[in-house]
Amino acid sequence: MGYLHEGHLSLVQEARRRADVVVASIYVNPTQFSATEDFGVYPNSRAEDRRRLEEAGVGATFEPATLYATGRSSGASGDHANVVGMGAPAAGAHETWVEVTRLQTGLCGGSRPHFFRGVATVVAKLFNIVEPDVAVFGRKDYQQWRVLTRMARDLDFAVEVVGLPLVREPDGLAMSSRNALLDSNARKRALSISESLRWAEEACSRGEAPGVQVLRQGVADRISAAGGRVDYVEVVDADELVPVEELDARPVLVAVAAFFGSVRLMDNLELQGS
Numbered sequence: 596m597g598y599l600h601e602g603h604l605s606l607v608q609e610a611r612r613r614a615d616v617v618v619a620s621i622y623v624n625p626t627q628f629s630a631t632e633d634f635g636v637y638p639n640s641r642a643e644d645r646r647r648l649e650e651a652g653v654g655a656t657f658e659p660a661t662l663y664a665t666g667r668s669s670g671a672s673g674d675h676a677n678v679v680g681m682g683a684p685a686a687g688a689h690e691t692w693v694e695v696t697r698l699q700t701g702l703c704g705g706s707r708p709h710f711f712r713g714v715a716t717v718v719a720k721l722f723n724i725v726e727p728d729v730a731v732f733g734r735k736d737y738q739q740w741r742v743l744t745r746m747a748r749d750l751d752f753a754v755e756v757v758g759l760p761l762v763r764e765p766d767g768l769a770m771s772s773r774n775a776l777l778d779s780n781a782r783k784r785a786l787s788i789s790e791s792l793r794w795a796e797e798a799c800s801r802g803e804a805p806g807v808q809v810l811r812q813g814v815a816d817r818i819s820a821a822g823g824r825v826d827y828v829e830v831v832d833a834d835e836l837v838p839v840e841e842l843d844a845r846p847v848l849v850a851v852a853a854f855f856g857s858v859r860l861m862d863n864l865e866l867q868g869s
């Protein structure tokens with residue numbers, strides 16, 4: 596979605612290792628935002644993004660003005676209200692959606708019920724247009740990676756979906772384009788997210804075997820104490836994303852989303868199991 600950082604460039608590097616030609620899309624997809632979310636203020640640095648992608652060896656960028664037909668009765672092309680498509684579509688407007696029905700519920704799908712339908716639909720369109728052999732995503736957006744992997748399998752897309760590790764700032768904050776929307780005070784307070792996950796990791800690695808509830812509450816309390824508004828803290832099976840009751844040999848994900856001011860940030864911790 597642009598406003599590139601080192602997390603994005605790690606995807607480019609891996610794509611270059613795996614393919615002769617790398618295509619990067621830059622597109623802020625309106626259908627994954629609700630009318631009250633930050634579509635209108637999503638950070639943008641298009642010229643700088645192109646420069647960094649070229650320097651990183653990307654062969655082409657794909658930067659569509661819009662990917663959705665808006666229909667006869669709609670306003671300007673690409674108008675958000677006309678394409679988000681939660682209500683009845685206007686005649687001639689886009690009306691086809693991809694849903695990954697179980698994996699898209701819970702975690703981000705709980706608080707953003709429109710989100711994965713928009714993501715799965717736009718990525719299906721990108722796959723059809725670009726026809727990649729390999730598509731590289733980040734595990735910062737862990738559920739998104741799982742949803743898109745399942746979509747590619749279920750709809751027989753001839754593409755290998757790869758998920759790469761989360762890249763952090765030197766102080767631990769998960770890299771995200773939305774970090775640019777934080778003021779310096781919120782930026783400091785937002786560090787509580789990664790610090791709380793480090794606490795959880797250390798508690799597990801010391802063999803304290805904290806219960807799942809203790810882990811969730813400990814993470815949530817640390818974020819709240821720093822002034823964050825917790826959207827969710829969940830401990831889920833790393834493959835199917837269903838909540839686990841206890842920590843055992845199964846790999847699990849501790850997944851977090853929290854608001855600092857109006858900025859929603861995500862982070863997660865992958866635990867390999869005992």
Ligand SMILES: Nc1ncnc2c1ncn2[C@@H]1O[C@H](COP(=O)(O)OP(=O)(O)OP(=O)(O)O)[C@@H](O)[C@H]1O
Nearest residue numbers: 596597602732733735736760761762770771772773
């Ligand atoms: N810190 C990160 N580490 C690894 N991959 C990342 C990171 N941040 C983003 N990505 C990946 O980059 C791809 C494009 O993501 P996107 O453009 O939404 O960036 P973003 O920084 O996650 O933005 P946002 O602030 O909206 O979450 C996705 O596959 C995403 O998972």
Ligand SMILES: CC(C)(CO)[C@@H](O)C(=O)[O-]
Nearest residue numbers: 596624714717718736739
């Ligand atoms: C997968 C994606 C490109 C769909 O718009 C977006 O959600 C993102 O950048 O993570």
Ligand code: BAL
Nearest residue numbers: 596627628710736739
């Ligand atoms: N990578 C997250 C995209 C979004 O929040 O819309």
